[in-house]
Amino acid sequence: MTETNRNAAKEVSGRLFAGERLLVMVGLMGFALAAIIALCIGFNGAAVLPEGNLESAFSFDAAIGLFILSIAAIMPLSGLSSRKRAMIRWLFIQGTLYSYAVETIQHFRGINPRFTQAGTLADNIFGALFGLESLVIIVATVLLAVPFFRKRQHEARPLLVLGIRYAFVSTMAAFAGGVWMIALQSRYTGDAGNLIVLHGLGFHALQALPLLGWLLERASTDGKIARTWIHAGSIAWMISILLIAVQTVLGLSAFELTALPVMAGIMLLVWLTAAAVSVRRLLKSTDGASLFNLLRDRGI
Structure with missing residues (x-):
């Protein structure tokens, strides 16, 4: 070759x-x-x-x-x-x-x-x-x-790969929830715990966390600043998974307004903030026409 x-x-x-x-x-x-x-x-x-x-x-x-x-x-x-x-x-x-x-x-x-x-x-x-x-x-x-x-x-693509690394770690939590369901022969645990919430949140990291890296990469953001936002959003997502896992182990619903679910919600808002900042930086770095061409590009 x-x-x-x-x-x-x-x-x-x-x-x-x-x-x-x-x-x-x-x-x-x-x-x-x-x-x-x-x-x-x-x-x-x-x-x-x-x-x-x-x-x-x-x-x-x-x-x-x-x-x-x-x-x-x-x-x-x-x-x-x-x-x-x-x-x-x-x-x-x-x-x-x-x-x-x-x-x-x-x-x-x-x-x-x-x-x-x-x-x-x-x-x-x-x-x-x-x-x-x-x-x-x-x-x-x-x-x-x-x-x-x-x-x-x-x-070649360090920011995107950083998000992917965090995503795979989170995915392991999703798999743990899946194995737990197989062992229990049910998705429910305790009085109101539902493992499917932990399972789903872990898997959606595969979309949510690489997205931060992809947006900041395309926005041509300074590497140190970009990594800071990826770390912040990804760690917050993983903390939310941990909090939901503890709530589920206790046999409680992930949707009740108690300390752990509320804290998990706050962590997801941190991720959302990082995503919003990433989108804003991308929009500032390109005009409407070039953004359209960017999204249309097969190479993404």
């Missing part, structure tokens, strides 16, 4: 979504399934006897679709070889497709896909495999996360 070709390959590998068309399609499939389920709910309601709940299928398919799109966006920045990327990609794809199928089909059949009390032996096996596929996705995420913590890999 010539020097020109090597530089071109390096430039492409640093672009979001580059080379991940298949993962993008799998992610979009989740939104398509969620849209179909929403139509069914509109016509027939969400409950499907004896255990089915189409609202759960809707939220799951949309959430995992968003998760896979986020993975597709950051995969090219990992610095992994084509062979390793392909292996991780297929771990995500097969795990996601199975999860879509079981979550959607079982709810339409009136069966809880994870913790059924009314299903057959086959339904219990499908549920056990569902848990196994969740572990496969955890392994794939860890394999993808590791190279982002190697300094030599990420000289």
Whole structure:
């Protein structure tokens, strides 16, 4: 490979979504399934006897679709070889497709896909495999996360990678909540604790925290100032996860107006402030036309 070709390959590998068309399609499939389920709910309601709940299928398919799109966006920045990327990609794809199928089909059949009390032996096996596929996705995420913590890999886009690092740490909390649900065979703990809140907040870090780095990178913000805002917003997000985790361990609702949820809300406002500052800096650094072209740019 010539020097020109090597530089071109390096430039492409640093672009979001580059080379991940298949993962993008799998992610979009989740939104398509969620849209179909929403139509069914509109016509027939969400409950499907004896255990089915189409609202759960809707939220799951949309959430995992968003998760896979986020993975597709950051995969090219990992610095992994084509062979390793392909292996991780297929771990995500097969795990996601199975999860879509079981979550959607079982709810339409009136069966809880994870913790059924009314299903057959086959339904219990499908549920056990569902848990196994969740572990496969955890392994794939860890394999993808590791190279982002190697300094030599990420000289080109340090601000974006800093946000991604924080996001992966937060995602581990989401996975811990997922494993906890598998162990309990339920999303509920104590009198009012709901692990799905911790689970969701951890996963949404994959969108919220890299966003800070992407905005400040595009705004051409001074590196020291940009890192300060990324650290502030990301640490605040992680503290909110910790506070919600403690509230859930106590078996209490994350939405009651007590000390821990209120403090978690304040931390999320800190992240929102960092995001607002990042957007403001981006808008100040570019006029309307160039911002439109920026968002339209395939390289993002």
